[in-house]
Amino acid sequence: MLSSKTVLEEITHQGTYDIVLIVSTSKKLCESVHREYQQKVRCLFADVPGYEEDLDWGEQKYIDFLVIRAQLMKALTMSSVRFVLIETDSTWFRDPFELFVNATIVDDADIVVPIKGLTHKGDSLAFSPMLVEPTNASVVLFEEMTKRIQEKDDLYDQDVMNELCRLQYHGVVCRSFEYNEIADGKWFHLDDSTKNEMQPYIVNNNFYVGLKNKEARQRPAGRQTAAKYTLKTKIHELK
Incomplete structure (x- = not known):
């Protein structure tokens, strides 16, 4: 998969991020999304061992x-x-x-x-x-x-x-x-x-x-x- 952050940049430009839910097996990605977009974008960390990369x-x-x-x-x-x-x-x-x-x-x-x-x-x-x-x-x-x-x-x-x-x-x-x-x-x-x-x-x-x-x-x-x-x-x- 390409970076979810790349898609977020496109979606944010179009003003549709408030209806987006990201489900990621990468805790780092969710932390990065929340850090950059605060509560505007929801990222749910799915804690599945072995699938972080x-x-x-x-x-x-x-x-x-x-x-x-x-x-x-x-x-x-x-x-x-x-x-x-x-x-x-x-x-x-x-x-x-x-x-x-x-x-x-x-x-x-x-x-x-x-x-x-x-x-x-x-x-x-x-x-x-x-x-x-x-x-x-x-x-x-x-x-x-x-x-x-x-x-x-x-x-x-x-x-x-x-x-x-x-x-x-x-x-x-x-x-x-x-x-x-x-x-x-x-x-x-x-x-x-x-x-x-x-x-x-x-x-x-x-x-x-x-x-x-x-x-x-x-x-x-x-x-x-x-x-x-x-x-x-x-x-x-x-x-």
Whole structure:
């Protein structure tokens, strides 16, 4: 993951930090966030021994961490909390909160997620940002997801989500953003003209492994394109 502080800088600029909850296994990160933002941003330290440092994608500890995340999502959903899961390896070019609000009120979706730019390997849906409505179906979705990745240690939550959505497991309704709204790693390889036409809200920095590699790719993309878009500062509340 890229630094949560990087995402906070973007969110703070847009005036939306008052509805953000960071859950971190790093006590130092939470202390740093509270020191810089006081009570404006809530950071919850999850005391999980052995997970204080960055994890490498694909290693067993990374996969085990997905179980912890799935359990947290299940707990939030069972507590009737409407939320947006955000992974921090992404670039925000525009304020997405109006998009999030509209996506959750348009139809009967239990979850709303992005579509992948490259689908030849099977999965068509990406995991983040994920809008979650606390419904019976979404509770069952996260219960089953947690169960499967606990039982089989080579499974990823995204793969399970794709299968359950495809099967409409226990009636779960999964909707998706348009690719020009939430893009992914494929976007970095598009020509400048196509990028400017798309103007996505968020670009997920996936299809690339390694913290330093992600940072190196994201940094020049931000310098070249972020200035072209206007970041809104109005606070939107997800009610």
